[in-house]
Amino acid sequence: MYSVSIIGASGYTGAQLVQLVIQHPKLALAGTYVSENSSDASKNIAELHGNLAHVNATLTPISDAALKEMADGVDFIFLATPHEASHDWMPVLSSGKAKVLDLSGAFRLKDTNVFEQFYGFPHTQEQSLAQAVYGLAEWHEAQIASADVIAVPGCYPTASLSALKPLAHNNLLDESVRPVINAVSGVSGAGRKASLTTSFFEVSLQAYGVLGHRHTPEIEAYLGTPVIFTPHLGNFKRGILATVTVKVKAGTTSAQLEQAYTDAYADKPIVRLRKSFPKIDDVAHTPFVDLHWKLDEASGYAVITAAIDNVMKGAASQAIQCLNIMTKQPVETGLVL
Numbered sequence: 001m002y003s004v005s006i007i008g009a010s011g012y013t014g015a016q017l018v019q020l021v022i023q024h025p026k027l028a029l030a031g032t033y034v035s036e037n038s039s040d041a042s043k044n045i046a047e048l049h050g051n052l053a054h055v056n057a058t059l060t061p062i063s064d065a066a067l068k069e070m071a072d073g074v075d076f077i078f079l080a081t082p083h084e085a086s087h088d089w090m091p092v093l094s095s096g097k098a099k100v101l102d103l104s105g106a107f108r109l110k111d112t113n114v115f116e117q118f119y120g121f122p123h124t125q126e127q128s129l130a131q132a133v134y135g136l137a138e139w140h141e142a143q144i145a146s147a148d149v150i151a152v153p154g155c156y157p158t159a160s161l162s163a164l165k166p167l168a169h170n171n172l173l174d175e176s177v178r179p180v181i182n183a184v185s186g187v188s189g190a191g192r193k194a195s196l197t198t199s200f201f202e203v204s205l206q207a208y209g210v211l212g213h214r215h216t217p218e219i220e221a222y223l224g225t226p227v228i229f230t231p232h233l234g235n236f237k238r239g240i241l242a243t244v245t246v247k248v249k250a251g252t253t254s255a256q257l258e259q260a261y262t263d264a265y266a267d268k269p270i271v272r273l274r275k276s277f278p279k280i281d282d283v284a285h286t287p288f289v290d291l292h293w294k295l296d297e298a299s300g301y302a303v304i305t306a307a308i309d310n311v312m313k314g315a316a317s318q319a320i321q322c323l324n325i326m327t328k329q330p331v332e333t334g335l336v337l
């Protein structure tokens, strides 16, 4: 068994991790933490999340001493915390035997200038940043297997890259036309803290972060080509539907696209190549990425749809996939029952 601590356990992705760790055959939950002055400190997680009413886990306020102790006390640490907290704590957490999986955006962008521009604070953890491996599980398996620090991808980048990478990998994209990604997320993507923009009465369907969302440079960095990315907030709880429009190289056939997706994902149990365009209900509460596409051979334009659960494949279940790879277990262990 591997021992696991979760920091930020009261939030949406942290609570999801608690559930996934408990149902995993090889993981034991060692500790669940919240911030030092959290209003939820010392509560049982069952009081906050009704779906965890059967779970007995106290939300311990984090401290410098607890961070240090954890680094050598457990096998894996999950950070389901704001970017700033992950950024500040990574060096101490990764200084011992524990391997660290960070769900925030703190260690995804290698270019610190771009990081500061999009995250609004300077990156000062050069060593941890150099160590961090981007945990896109289907594409970076070899690096993940030997990593000590994982930067778990953002939710929109997970959906977008899953749709686009087979085409880029096979050199099928027309480089003169940027892929256009329109994606709709449920409100859980914004986290648990109450805010006017995510309140039930306010949320409709609206674009936000237009031509400036922090996931644009993340998608571009791991795709290798610029994109136009427009996120939207929808009035549903969980899930992301990304609709991606691309121009492929002249003469590309539907059979070539089919081959590219089959080659990429035939042996990847978390990616489901669908026979029709997926909907969010198909993937909500699951670890899957569902993909479908259609090419107009005459014009060379293709539309690909990716559906994921933002809290699962967009965060918590992808982190568990990475842990499975790091511990040499089948990638779907504890996720696909």
Ligand SMILES: NC(=O)C1=CN([C@@H]2O[C@H](COP(=O)(O)OP(=O)(O)OC[C@H]3O[C@@H](n4cnc5c(N)ncnc54)[C@H](OP(=O)(O)O)[C@@H]3O)[C@@H](O)[C@H]2O)C=CC1
Pocket: 007, 008, 009, 010, 011, 012, 013, 014, 033, 034, 035, 036, 037, 038, 039, 040, 041, 062, 079, 080, 081, 082, 083, 085, 103, 104, 105, 153, 154, 155, 188, 189, 190, 191, 192, 193, 310, 311, 314, 315
């Ligand atoms: N929601 C999603 O779909 C996705 C989220 N992410 C990222 O994962 C991380 C967690 O997101 P999410 O679960 O939605 O966030 P939530 O706001 O739901 O939860 C954040 C958690 O962190 C705790 N926390 C807040 N500030 C601190 C601090 N300074 N030190 C320690 N703990 C702190 C909170 O508890 P308290 O304030 O009581 O201490 C809470 O447990 C974020 O970085 C987010 O960007 C990534 C992919 C998808």
Ligand SMILES: CC(=O)N[C@@H](CCC(=O)OP(=O)(O)O)C(=O)O
Pocket: 103, 104, 105, 153, 154, 155, 156, 185, 186, 187, 188, 189, 190, 191, 231, 233, 314
């Ligand atoms: C609906 C919503 O607000 N979504 C979040 C993205 C959640 C996510 O993946 O975030 P990180 O990159 O922070 O880990 C946003 O657009 O900021």
